[in-house]
Amino acid sequence: MVKLALSAAAYLIANAVGLLLATALLSGFQIDPLSFIIVVVAFSIIQAVLGPLVTKMSLKHLPQLMGGVALVTVFIGLFVTDLLLEGMVIGGIANWLAATLLVWLGSLVATILIPVYVFKQLAEEKKKAA
Template sequence: MIRLLISTAAYLVANAVGLFVATLLLDGFRIDPLSFVVAVALFSAVQAVLSPLITKITFKNFPQLMGGIALVTIFIVLFITASIMPGMEIGGIANWLAATLLVWLGSLIATILLPIYVFKQLRERKRQDG
């Protein structure tokens, strides 16, 4: 149960980092501060649901695209999230493409670094206390 909570927290934080990086680096990409938490939760939920579905469809029909499936998924999830969230605006086509890449890259880096540094320290503290 603890592992599931840690995994979920890491997933949410990784997506938050990715979206935050896009808001910092792209002029037209904007998420209202009050909407940010909801946007991250919605983005993560839609991604969790669509990712296996898109992977299965791609593997079956377009196996050549399997290497870029994460980028395709993030593009679609950004589209859905921006459509639903009134406080989120992405901008023109260049921003859509750049946001897809930045959210993917930010999430990827956070997904790699969080378990190494943050969660490792939490486990070590738990062992010392327990």
């Protein structure tokens, strides 16, 4: 149960990092500070649902897409989140493409680094306290 909660927290933090990266580097990409948490949660849920769906569809209909499933999932996730929530504005086509790459890259790096550094450090501190 704890492992699942930590995994979900890491996933949310990774997506938050990716969205913050896109917000910081793209002038037309904006997330309202008051709705940031809602945007991150909605985007994460949409991605969690779309990931297996896009993977299954690409295996069945377009196997060449398998290498880019994560990018396609991020693009669709950004699109759906933008449609559903008014707190996020992506901008033009260039921003859509750049945001897809930045959110994917930021999430990827954070997904690798968060469990290695943050959770390992928390586990070590807990062992020291016991």
